[in-house]
Amino acid sequence: MSLTSYRILSIFAFCVATAIADTNLDIPYPYNCSTRTTCSSLRIKLPQTNEQFNAKYLNASDSAVDFHLENKKGEQLALTITGIENQRFRIQIEEHDRHRYKLEHSLEKEPNVKKIQNVKVLNDSVTFEDSENNQVVVYLNPLTIEFYHDNVLETIFEGNRIIFQNTEESQAFTFSVRFTNTRQLLGLHEHADYFKLRHTADFSIDPYRLRNTDYGEIEYILDTTRSMYGSIPVLYSFGNVSSGVFLHNAAEQWIDINLIRNSAYFMVDGGTLDLFVLLGPSLPDIVRQYVDLTGKPHLPQLWALGYHQCRWAYNTSDDVMATINNFDIYDFPLDVLWLDIEYTAERKFFTWNLTSFPDPIELLNWVDDQGHRKLVPISDPHIKIDPDYEVYTYLLEHGLFVNNSDGASPFIGECWPGNSSWVDYLNPAAREYYGKRHLYENFPSTPALGGFWNDMNEPTLFDNLYERTFPFDLVHYGGVRHRDVHNIYGMLQTMSTHGGLIERDNGTLRPFILSRAYFAGSQRYANKWSGDNWGEFEDLRFSVPMALTSNLVGLAFYGADIPGFFGTATEELLIRWYELGIWLPFFRAHAANGTPRREPFLFKNETQAILREHMKLRYKHIPVWYTLFYEHTLTGDPMIRPLLYQYPDDPVGYDLYDEFLVGPDILTSSVYESNATSVPVYFPGNNESWVQITGNLSKLPVYQSGQWSNISVDITFTPVFYRTGSLISRKPNVSRSTADIKDDPLELHAVIDSDGIAKGRIYIDDYESFDYVNKKEFVYGEIIYDSNNSTLVLNLLDETSDPSKYPVVIEAIQVYERNGNEVTIKKITSNRDGTPLSTIDLSKKNILL
Ligand SMILES: *[C@@H]1O[C@H](CO)[C@@H](O)[C@H](O)[C@H]1NC(C)=O
Ligand SMILES: *[C@@H]1O[C@H](CO)[C@@H](O)[C@H](O)[C@H]1NC(C)=O
Numbered sequence: 025m026s027l028t029s030y031r032i033l034s035i036f037a038f039c040v041a042t043a044i045a046d047t048n049l050d051i052p053y054p055y056n057c058s059t060r061t062t063c064s065s066l067r068i069k070l071p072q073t074n075e076q077f078n079a080k081y082l083n084a085s086d087s088a089v090d091f092h093l094e095n096k097k098g099e100q101l102a103l104t105i106t107g108i109e110n111q112r113f114r115i116q117i118e119e120h121d122r123h124r125y126k127l128e129h130s131l132e133k134e135p136n137v138k139k140i141q142n143v144k145v146l147n148d149s150v151t152f153e154d155s156e157n158n159q160v161v162v163y164l165n166p167l168t169i170e171f172y173h174d175n176v177l178e179t180i181f182e183g184n185r186i187i188f189q190n191t192e193e194s195q196a197f198t199f200s201v202r203f204t205n206t207r208q209l210l211g212l213h214e215h216a217d218y219f220k221l222r223h224t225a226d227f228s229i230d231p232y233r234l235r236n237t238d239y240g241e242i243e244y245i246l247d248t249t250r251s252m253y254g255s256i257p258v259l260y261s262f263g264n265v266s267s268g269v270f271l272h273n274a275a276e277q278w279i280d281i282n283l284i285r286n287s288a289y290f291m292v293d294g295g296t297l298d299l300f301v302l303l304g305p306s307l308p309d310i311v312r313q314y315v316d317l318t319g320k321p322h323l324p325q326l327w328a329l330g331y332h333q334c335r336w337a338y339n340t341s342d343d344v345m346a347t348i349n350n351f352d353i354y355d356f357p358l359d360v361l362w363l364d365i366e367y368t369a370e371r372k373f374f375t376w377n378l379t380s381f382p383d384p385i386e387l388l389n390w391v392d393d394q395g396h397r398k399l400v401p402i403s404d405p406h407i408k409i410d411p412d413y414e415v416y417t418y419l420l421e422h423g424l425f426v427n428n429s430d431g432a433s434p435f436i437g438e439c440w441p442g443n444s445s446w447v448d449y450l451n452p453a454a455r456e457y458y459g460k461r462h463l464y465e466n467f468p469s470t471p472a473l474g475g476f477w478n479d480m481n482e483p484t485l486f487d488n489l490y491e492r493t494f495p496f497d498l499v500h501y502g503g504v505r506h507r508d509v510h511n512i513y514g515m516l517q518t519m520s521t522h523g524g525l526i527e528r529d530n531g532t533l534r535p536f537i538l539s540r541a542y543f544a545g546s547q548r549y550a551n552k553w554s555g556d557n558w559g560e561f562e563d564l565r566f567s568v569p570m571a572l573t574s575n576l577v578g579l580a581f582y583g584a585d586i587p588g589f590f591g592t593a594t595e596e597l598l599i600r601w602y603e604l605g606i607w608l609p610f611f612r613a614h615a616a617n618g619t620p621r622r623e624p625f626l627f628k629n630e631t632q633a634i635l636r637e638h639m640k641l642r643y644k645h646i647p648v649w650y651t652l653f654y655e656h657t658l659t660g661d662p663m664i665r666p667l668l669y670q671y672p673d674d675p676v677g678y679d680l681y682d683e684f685l686v687g688p689d690i691l692t693s694s695v696y697e698s699n700a701t702s703v704p705v706y707f708p709g710n711n712e713s714w715v716q717i718t719g720n721l722s723k724l725p726v727y728q729s730g731q732w733s734n735i736s737v738d739i740t741f742t743p744v745f746y747r748t749g750s751l752i753s754r755k756p757n758v759s760r761s762t763a764d765i766k767d768d769p770l771e772l773h774a775v776i777d778s779d780g781i782a783k784g785r786i787y788i789d790d791y792e793s794f795d796y797v798n799k800k801e802f803v804y805g806e807i808i809y810d811s812n813n814s815t816l817v818l819n820l821l822d823e824t825s826d827p828s829k830y831p832v833v834i835e836a837i838q839v840y841e842r843n844g845n846e847v848t849i850k851k852i853t854s855n856r857d858g859t860p861l862s863t864i865d866l867s868k869k870n871i872l873l
């Protein structure tokens with residue numbers, strides 16, 4: 025059964041918003057494996073004996089070993105295996121003349137190599153090792169590369185599936201990797217799919233496809249392996265020993281997953297075979313090993329973690345002001361209002377429609393006056409063809425558009441403004457020029473224009489010549505064919521926007537960019553949402569595995585449009601979506617053009633009360649989010665986590681994604697169906713317990729780990745739990761925006777464990793600038809509450825930081841005291857001597873309670 029058969033299919037094209045009822049969404053998508061040459065021809069091709077590559081050892085350096093590959097048909101390739109520090113190796117294969125496109129910009133920097141040693145050349149194999157307990161065995165006939173960590177075989181590169189096409193039409197190539205000790209395979213973001221990858225190798229479904237795609241009017245379908253807006257070619261094998269691979273390649277690719285052998289067969293449209301092998305050995309290790317290659321983000325400004333209200337579109341200054349006013353009148357927190365394409369003059373980005381936004385600066389100043397709120401406008405990579413549009417004429421005159429296959433004339437296609445050309449972000453001069461469009465002098469605005477929304481950057485065109493995107497033979501800077509860089513195009517737009525915003529604010533303010541398309545490395549510039557979803561319960565459900573996978577592959581700042589972009593969610597679903605949405609890193613509501621207005625203040629009082637309470641719960645947890653985000657910038661660790669990430673030895677959690685963890689301490693579940701009266705929740709772990717914090721409870725129930733429980737729910741809440749032993753830092757009061765509460769003292773929730781101790785980390789800085797990087801001005805520490813002697817201590821976790829500007833002031837500590845299966849809360853607001861806690865700086869002295 026198709027999960028989507030009940031959807032209403034709508035066509036949203038420029039100036040056309042015709043809704044047609046169509047219950048048959050089983051219409052096959054025509055661009056599937058059987059109709060794409062790379063997939064259809066290579067999926068079934070097993071190289072014959074005379075096509076299999078044998079390897080010959082050539083030479084070795086301190087960090088790499090070279091081989092010559094040749095098959096009986098005389099095809100020749102070069103193989104290099106390089107040691108990369110921190111349990112990684114790199115496999116590069118291509119023709120000896122190395123003519124294939126070498127991807128740029130995805131890796132944060134050239135990875136540090138490590139020394140390899142003990143190279144032993146035997147008759148039929150070559151072995152070597154490193155000083156990190158890894159061994160590599162290269163079998164020569166046919167080529168097979170085995171990677172061992174601590175003498176455990178983890179990953180096998182299967183040379184007998186290598187095919188290299190090298191003709192005018194095709195530079196496609198294939199290879200296969202196999203894992204051992206696998207419990208499940210994860211990754212290959214982005215798919216609207218379950219958390220663990222599915223078996224595709226029996227051809228019952230298409231392989232996972234990575235090709236940045238906007239389905240536009242036909243929308244994306246849940247529960248499939250079809251491509252989505254973004255591509256991160258990272259594959260993890262989770263087990264008692266975990267390992268993974270990252271294919272550093274931005275061409276379209278299809279990946280057949282075989283869960284019987286735990287192998288993955290990659291079919292790639294072009295570029296170089298450049299594969300990083302990540303030897304873990306734990307899942308947290310491989311996540312870090314991957315993220316370290318493509319980079320970690322900087323912190324966002326605090327407001328970006330607040331509530332975002334979007335719709336297509338707030339069309340006038342008056343609408344913007346009236347909407348923001350209503351948030352205040354009805355007491356809903358709000359940090360950002362978004363501007364969709366209508367703010368522009370004729371969809372020319374970096375211009376304002378001065379009829380509907382007569383004085384943008386005045387408007388922005390007004391928005392800033394309302395609790396330092398922000399506006400974020402949309403800005404797409406297509407540029408309207410219009411001889412009176414300066415951005416167009418400049419890019420045209422300087423040859424900075426993506427060209428037709430002739431390499432001499434700009435490609436023209438249709439998008440929001442009508443006929444357009446596309447910025448060639450591969451060209452440094454184009455990135456530079458485009459970046460500078462964001463300067464205040466080039467686009468009248470102020471810092472209250474908090475960032476930009478880079479949309480339609482797969483890139484999307486309306487003409488469906490080639491799946492709504494560029495033909496692959498278009499020519500970029502340096503003569504690069506679009507085929508080789510398709511999946512990184514959107515990321516390069518965000519890189520350019522990011523550079524522009526850094527320059528706009530003199531390198532002081534942290535840029536904020538939301539992007540729909542993305543690639544491995546995008547996290548350095550942009551965050552991400554799951555695109556044009558629907559107001560259906562299944563879309564709510566799938567948003568969780570999508571966000572969890574995103575968090576495992578470095579793109580942690582992720583969320584889904586609340587309560588579904590298309591369609592009109594029922595009020596019940598809308599409530600459920602807010603209840604869940606506050607626990608995803610990016611918290612934004614959005615609505616398609618033509619849908620009824622649905623800002624939170626428009627609903628009946630009972631609904632408003634639930635939405636208000638949940639939005640405020642998000643704001644109360646702002647210190648948790650900010651601290652998690654800081655730790656993510658240090659480590660790449662996910663902010664939200666599947667149970668198996670935190671509890672790898674607890675097999676019950678392996679298949680669960682309906683519930684997930686926010687950091688290590690908060691367990692959230694949700695409701696994915698109508699009229700629910702209870703939700704089954706599994707409590708992971710060994711010795712901890714979980715305290716329910718939502719619901720109208722006078723005493724908080726406690727659940728022991730290692731068991732299931734059916735938790736009663738009504739419409740007013742979904743179950744959320746704190747882990748015993750954790751100490752959660754909250755803001756006690758919520759007002760209009762994050763700016764209004766950022767300097768308020770903390771309220772600590774000390775959920776003491778059976779030893780009477782609660783611990784949690786806190787990070788504080790100026791919430792907006794790069795001083796936390798450049799001057800190391802911040803406080804980062806662990807707060808420990810010990811109920812045995814009633815002490816509260818802060819241990820700084822970064823000796824090199826300068827915490828002097830940021831006192832750690834606590835207004836109250838709520839101690840969760842356990843009594844059987846319940847918790848009662850004791851609130852403490854002064855120390856032993858009766859001094860109010862709010863007058864003490866915990867970073868200067870310990871507190872005796
Ligand atoms: C693939 O597309 C072709 C052509 O539209 C269609 O006949 C076929 O059924 C599709 N296959 C799948 C699996 O959707
Ligand atoms: C092997 O020798 C070739 C030719 O001298 C050289 O280019 C290459 O870097 C060497 N490979 C290694 C791993 O040192």
Ligand SMILES: *[C@@H]1O[C@H](CO)[C@@H](O)[C@H](O)[C@H]1NC(C)=O
Nearest residue numbers: 144145146147148149150164
């Ligand atoms: C390796 O090759 C050499 C020379 O051809 C031969 O003498 C030797 O027995 C071979 N060793 C093995 C282990 O096959």
Ligand SMILES: *[C@@H]1O[C@H](CO)[C@@H](O)[C@H](O)[C@H]1NC(C)=O
Nearest residue numbers: 176204205206207263264265
């Ligand atoms: C991992 O588990 C598998 C069975 O699932 C077992 O065969 C293997 O020995 C285990 N490996 C380690 C290193 O514990």
Ligand SMILES: *[C@@H]1O[C@H](CO)[C@@H](O)[C@H](O)[C@H]1NC(C)=O
Nearest residue numbers: 335336337338339366617618
């Ligand atoms: C904003 O303008 C667009 C284009 O004119 C229109 O389709 C849309 O309905 C308007 N939105 C609102 C909320 O009025």
Ligand SMILES: *[C@@H]1O[C@H](CO)[C@@H](O)[C@H](O)[C@H]1NC(C)=O
Nearest residue numbers: 339368369370371377379380
């Ligand atoms: C500005 O917006 C109004 C509607 O609010 C529209 O009628 C007008 O065409 C727009 N002007 C430009 C230059 O886009």
Ligand SMILES: *[C@@H]1O[C@H](CO)[C@@H](O)[C@H](O)[C@H]1NC(C)=O
Nearest residue numbers: 436437438439441442443444
């Ligand atoms: C776009 O250009 C094509 C070819 O010049 C033309 O036929 C078409 O009418 C144009 N479309 C729009 C919306 O201007």
Ligand SMILES: *[C@@H]1O[C@H](CO)[C@@H](O)[C@H](O)[C@H]1NC(C)=O
Nearest residue numbers: 423427431432433500501502
């Ligand atoms: C694209 O064509 C323009 C001429 O229209 C030329 O100036 C520019 O160099 C070309 N760029 C590329 C990458 O082919």
Ligand SMILES: *[C@@H]1O[C@H](CO)[C@@H](O)[C@H](O)[C@H]1NC(C)=O
Nearest residue numbers: 471527528529530531532533
């Ligand atoms: C950037 O520098 C200019 C010129 O010194 C100054 O006017 C502006 O306020 C600065 N902007 C920020 C955000 O620091």
Ligand SMILES: *[C@@H]1O[C@H](CO)[C@@H](O)[C@H](O)[C@H]1NC(C)=O
Nearest residue numbers: 353354627628629630632633
């Ligand atoms: C809804 O709440 C508002 C503000 O508290 C109040 O004025 C109004 O009477 C309430 N409406 C209903 C139907 O209870």
Ligand SMILES: *[C@@H]1O[C@H](CO)[C@@H](O)[C@H](O)[C@H]1NC(C)=O
Nearest residue numbers: 561594596696697698699700
């Ligand atoms: C939920 O309850 C409402 C009102 O009783 C009913 O109309 C609706 O059909 C129920 N939905 C489901 C999915 O059972």
Ligand SMILES: *[C@@H]1O[C@H](CO)[C@@H](O)[C@H](O)[C@H]1NC(C)=O
Nearest residue numbers: 781810812813814815870872
């Ligand atoms: C409280 O007890 C902990 C050990 O549980 C100890 O580390 C700490 O120093 C004690 N603090 C005081 C003030 O006694």
